[in-house]
Every structure is written in C-alpha cells, then in structure tokens.
Amino acid sequence: MQGAYSTYFDNLFEALRMARPDFKAQAEYSLRAGREAALGTAFAPLLAELETAIGGFDENLADRGQSTAGGTTAFRQARAEWLEFVDDTMKDHVTPKLRKLPVYADFKKFGKSKLAALPQPALLTESERLLALYTAQQPSLYPTLGAEAQAKYAALAAADASRDTQAATIDAAILDLAADRAAIARAQRRLKAQLELTFDQPEKVYSFFDFSAAKVNKSGKAKAVLVPNQD
Structure with a gap:
C-alpha cells in the first residue's frame, strides 16, 4: 500500500x-519571511533547522551535466595546438619532401580537416597512428619531428584525461551533495506543515514560499506540484 499512497506524501x-x-x-526567502512574520516560539526550531540546512548548502555546484570548465578549455586549446602542428608539418615538410612517394598517401589520411571532424576518442586513436607515422618517416623529414609530435600529442592526451577526471569528480560531488538539497526540502516541508496548522488560508501558507524560479515542463506549464491547493 505504500506505493499507492506515496504520491500524497511526496x-x-x-x-x-x-x-x-x-x-x-527560495529557501532563504522562506527563512526571511518566517522571521519577519514573528510567528512565535513554535516556529523557532523549524526556522533554525532551515537556517542550518541553508548554511550547509553549496549553491556554486551546478546541476548535473555542467561543463567541466577548465578541463574543457584546456582540452580545446591542446586540440587546437595539435591540429595546427599537424597542418604546419604537412605544409612545411611532408608535402614538399614526400609528395612523389607512396607514403604521402598515408599522410593524406591524417589531414587536419579529417582529424578535426573526428569525435574525441577517434581523434586520439587516429593521432596515435599519425604519431607512429611521424616517427617512422622522421629521417626523411627533420630530426626532431618525433619528439615535437610526441610532446604535442602528450599534451592532448593529458588534457583529455584531466577533463574526464574533472567530469567524474563533479558527478561524484553532485551525488555526495544530494543530501544538502534534501535537508532544505525536509526543513521547508516541516515549516509548511506548521504553517498549515497555524493558518487556515492556503494563500497565507504559500505566501511564505517563492516558486517563481521553478522551471516549467515541455508544455510550457508549471509542474502541478508548484500550484497550491485552493480546496
């Protein structure tokens, strides 16, 4: 029976x-409204609980799916530098020196435009193959090509790994901090319950809460849970 009635007690x-x-x-609004209304001693512990919950809430952590910020920026920079290196090497060394040789066709498979169109995992895989090709053809191109290419690729791989690590850390932090949102919700539910015992008018009860920033569903209508019951 618990499942049948859970909706009523959510x-x-x-x-x-x-x-x-x-x-x-919106929680701070409720706390402020409750204190300004001077509701009496029955509300003191409820408002104190709400204040404690608000104090333990980290609003700077964005919702799930946020950009990994610095990790994404660093990866984009490393990706741009790698692709620029590939393009410059092709124009300045590969094409002038190897254009008439069969191996030139192998280099053409890894042109800048082709690599730039690849998704992240494929870019790393194909870049590794190009790196091996650079190393093999280094004697025909220039002595430090292998080392320079390896350094550029290493920066790209490191930035990618860092971005993945940041994303995982953010996801873990969001899960860890789910309790702080629940703490505010619990405190506000208890405050609402006491308000309902104090005031008969639903409008008065809901005047202590601000749902104006709530998102709407795809139909453009606010979720039903946000609409106070006028019965």
Missing part, C-alpha cells in the same frame, strides 16, 4: 525543478 520541495542557486534563494 515532499514537494524535493520535486522543485530549480538550479541550485535558485533553490537556495
């Missing part, structure tokens, strides 16, 4: 579709 504050900064802001 915490509407946990269901609010808000970014973390907005979620914290």
